[in-house]
Amino acid sequence: MGNIILGGGIAGVGAAYELKKHNIGSIILEKNDSWGGLLDNFIVDGFRFDKFIHLSFSNDKYVNNIFFETPLIKHKPLSSNYYKGTWLKHPAQNNLYPLNKEEQDKILQDFRQRKDLDASKIKNYEEWLRVQYGDYFAENFPIPYTEKYWTLKASELETKWVGERMYKPTLEEIEKGCQTDLTPNTYYAKEMRYPKKGGYKSFLEPMIKGLDIRTNSKVCNINFLKNEITLKNGEILVFDNLISSLPLPEICKLINDIPEKVLKASQKLNFTSGYLVSLGFNKPDIGNKLWFYIYDKDILPARVYSPSLKSKDNAPEGCSSLQAEIYFNRGEKLKMNDLEILDQTIQRFIKMGLFKEEDLIVKDIRCEKYANIIFDHHIYENRKIVLDYLKENKIISVGRFGEWDYFWSDQSLISGRNGALQLIKLSKSNDSYY
Ligand SMILES: Cc1cc2nc3c(=O)[nH]c(=O)nc-3n(C[C@H](O)[C@H](O)[C@H](O)COP(=O)(O)OP(=O)(O)OC[C@H]3O[C@@H](n4cnc5c(N)ncnc54)[C@H](O)[C@@H]3O)c2cc1C
Numbered sequence: 001m002g003n004i005i006l007g008g009g010i011a012g013v014g015a016a017y018e019l020k021k022h023n024i025g026s027i028i029l030e031k032n033d034s035w036g037g038l039l040d041n042f043i044v045d046g047f048r049f050d051k052f053i054h055l056s057f058s059n060d061k062y063v064n065n066i067f068f069e070t071p072l073i074k075h076k077p078l079s080s081n082y083y084k085g086t087w088l089k090h091p092a093q094n095n096l097y098p099l100n101k102e103e104q105d106k107i108l109q110d111f112r113q114r115k116d117l118d119a120s121k122i123k124n125y126e127e128w129l130r131v132q133y134g135d136y137f138a139e140n141f142p143i144p145y146t147e148k149y150w151t152l153k154a155s156e157l158e159t160k161w162v163g164e165r166m167y168k169p170t171l172e173e174i175e176k177g178c179q180t181d182l183t184p185n186t187y188y189a190k191e192m193r194y195p196k197k198g199g200y201k202s203f204l205e206p207m208i209k210g211l212d213i214r215t216n217s218k219v220c221n222i223n224f225l226k227n228e229i230t231l232k233n234g235e236i237l238v239f240d241n242l243i244s245s246l247p248l249p250e251i252c253k254l255i256n257d258i259p260e261k262v263l264k265a266s267q268k269l270n271f272t273s274g275y276l277v278s279l280g281f282n283k284p285d286i287g288n289k290l291w292f293y294i295y296d297k298d299i300l301p302a303r304v305y306s307p308s309l310k311s312k313d314n315a316p317e318g319c320s321s322l323q324a325e326i327y328f329n330r331g332e333k334l335k336m337n338d339l340e341i342l343d344q345t346i347q348r349f350i351k352m353g354l355f356k357e358e359d360l361i362v363k364d365i366r367c368e369k370y371a372n373i374i375f376d377h378h379i380y381e382n383r384k385i386v387l388d389y390l391k392e393n394k395i396i397s398v399g400r401f402g403e404w405d406y407f408w409s410d411q412s413l414i415s416g417r418n419g420a421l422q423l424i425k426l427s428k429s430n431d432s433y434y
Helices: 010-021 061-067 101-112 125-133 135-140 142-149 171-179 200-208 248-254 260-268 338-351 379-392 409-429
Strands: 003-006 027-029 041-044 047-050 072-075 079-083 086-089 192-195 212-214 219-223 228-231 236-238 241-244 272-281 291-294 303-305 320-329 360-368 395-397
Touching: 003 010, 010 027, 010 200, 010 212, 010 409, 041 360, 047 272, 047 320, 061 200, 061 409, 101 135, 101 171, 125 135, 125 142, 135 142, 192 200, 219 248, 241 409, 248 260, 248 379, 248 395, 260 379, 272 338, 320 338, 338 360, 379 395, 395 409
Parallel strands: 003 027, 003 241, 027 212, 079 291, 241 395
Antiparallel strands: 041 047, 072 192, 079 086, 219 228, 228 236, 272 320, 272 360, 291 303, 303 320
């Protein structure tokens, strides 16, 4: 009997850590054979790869007090863009210098002729992009990129999630960026931090001391009437209180007698899944860009980065590495098989001049079912139905996939912590809460 936390990612670990600080015990149940969730990593022939890019740019004091306990490297957030054989500094919209004059002129002309729409009148992300950047830029950069990264058409997305994530340049900035490449780097974060050793997951190490994390513990059923959880191995655990960081569509599948309306709403929540193509090289200098975006639709990856630039500790001495992200919708894999995707990506990278065939000594492809949640036009109503139901049944749902929000790792940690504080508060108003 006690407090059970579902999922051993940063949200679950953050919840258990906060409870422990208040001398309250808990058990974390994690389906994988190691904790960390999306922040976990894997090693192939001595090369360490995180799952997806992962750099920290948190400004949160609580989070940084924990993350700064781990020796870290600070990187400048310098990224690039690859577009039809040309490299542009980031953000592309105000670094157009490498483009030919014809394209620069089209971008400038359409930027000047943008519609001046009030934000409240913008109906979808495609319209938002056209209003921000003008038609030509929107159609050649963010609209095709949206299809690669978000796996939907820009018109199928709403816009509240954008916030400060997309840089909005002035006409002067765009004009300047057409005339010179001596433009300032503009990114929404000032610096990117990464642990010296052990991959991104090392940032979490200070939290796990003394926690009861049970790996290889896949939850298969939740019974609210009996307060019971059944694991894949048949073991049954009884809980007083439950904090869950499981993706909403997953937890809903596990609950006995869940109302049809809630189950249906959970199944309508849209999300991206991702292939990780991980490559290791026998040279130290492949991948001289911390990360870059690819706009061309005939090249599968949307984003590529260099684990060995994040930290040398991620590759054996004298070697370097790259990892590419390829997205697909809701776990529905691409029509090609994994090997074809891996080979096609490698061949395109060789054509792009990133490396030579003989440099490559490690190649790996694997998938993550839950990457980004998608802000389509129905997200808010469906999310509310599911979250209200969980709340009525006293399940505290936390983390990126438990709150179903666009959370960076620091926000997922804070979400887990808030879940623990909620549990403590409830326990004070109701003795049986823990
Ligand atoms: C492409 C990409 C890039 C990102 N880049 C950054 C970045 O640069 N910086 C940054 O700060 N953040 C970044 N993030 C966000 C960050 O990864 C998340 O905010 C964070 O990892 C989410 O943590 P979580 O604990 O909420 O979820 P998760 O890490 O997904 O944890 C949920 C856990 O539940 C477990 N689980 C699922 N089902 C079951 C079950 N039935 N039984 C038991 N356990 C189960 C899973 O195995 C998992 O371990 C990125 C995310 C993505 C997808």
